[in-house]
Amino acid sequence: MKDIFVCPEESNFYSNCLENFVIRNSKNHASVVEFGSGDGSPVINSLLRNKFDGVIRGFELNASAWKVANSTIDEYDLGNKYVIYNSCLFESSKPEADYLVANPPYLPAPDQDIYMPLLFGGIDGATVTNKLLSLGYENVLVLVSSYSNPESTIQQAQENGYSVNNFVVLPLKFGYYSSEPKVKKHIEELRKHGMAYYSGDYYFLAGVLFKKSQKSAIDLSNELAQVMTSL
Numbered sequence: 752m753k754d755i756f757v758c759p760e761e762s763n764f765y766s767n768c769l770e771n772f773v774i775r776n777s778k779n780h781a782s783v784v785e786f787g788s789g790d791g792s793p794v795i796n797s798l799l800r801n802k803f804d805g806v807i808r809g810f811e812l813n814a815s816a817w818k819v820a821n822s823t824i825d826e827y828d829l830g831n832k833y834v835i836y837n838s839c840l841f842e843s844s845k846p847e848a849d850y851l852v853a854n855p856p857y858l859p860a861p862d863q864d865i866y867m868p869l870l871f872g873g874i875d876g877a878t879v880t881n882k883l884l885s886l887g888y889e890n891v892l893v894l895v896s897s898y899s900n901p902e903s904t905i906q907q908a909q910e911n912g913y914s915v916n917n918f919v920v921l922p923l924k925f926g927y928y929s930s931e932p933k934v935k936k937h938i939e940e941l942r943k944h945g946m947a948y949y950s951g952d953y954y955f956l957a958g959v960l961f962k963k964s965q966k967s968a969i970d971l972s973n974e975l976a977q978v979m980t981s982l
């Protein structure tokens with residue numbers, strides 16, 4: 752199990768965001784694609800707490816996590832609502848869906864030789880997140896970290912025609928993965944260049960719902976940028 756992502760506080764936050772911004776907010780039969788399902792617990796917990804008649808298709812590269820997710824899906828008989836592929840979304844023929852959702856890999860580091868290489872988010876931590884905002888999905892729910900060049904994500908979203916429809920922010924303590932000395936040192940460097948924001952042991956993790964803009968739509972991009980750079 753040691754090679755499966757474990758951070759209950761973060762996974763629960765992601766699960767709550769899914770519930771509030773997608774599952775309860777959408778038509779009951781919405782289609783959802785998930786990047787990086789991990790052990791599947793965030794989606795499974797949301798499905799167990801809510802009525803949802805849509806289908807969620809997850810992509811998870813880590814075979815151990817994928818196996819655990821599938822056995823929990825079987826245990827709760829959720830196979831008709833949550834299907835996970837042991838492959839990479841970027842390399843698949845991307846399924847059409849109303850929503851793309853992810854708690855993506857967002858660790859910044861000089862290279863991917865870190866405790867868990869699949870959590871590597873590129874040099875500034877925002878590479879995978881920003882790529883997810885280039886796939887053309889109408890609605891994208893992603894977790895955005897204040898130490899992973901959050902302004903680049905907001906800018907990338909705007910350039911691709913998204914506005915920030917809603918967001919919620921959780922102060923989180925640096926955990927096992929982000930406290931790895933190589934990662935922490937790199938984050939300290941990024942901070943000097945205005946690409947990472949944190950205060951003491953704490954950073955902000957935001958659950959953000961990006962929506963392809965329509966005229967007169969709500970846009971909370973400035974508010975999100977202000978909060979994420981306030982530490």
Ligand SMILES: C[S@@+](CC[C@H](N)C(=O)[O-])C[C@H]1O[C@@H](n2cnc3c(N)ncnc32)[C@H](O)[C@@H]1O
Pocket residue numbers: 756761762765786787788789790791792793810811812813816838839840841853854855856857869870
């Ligand atoms: C931060 S974890 C989130 C896991 C789970 N969604 C949660 O919140 O508990 C990110 C997940 O993305 C997976 N991942 C990384 N790169 C991937 C890729 N290219 N395709 C599919 N999954 C990937 C990792 O293995 C990891 O399980």
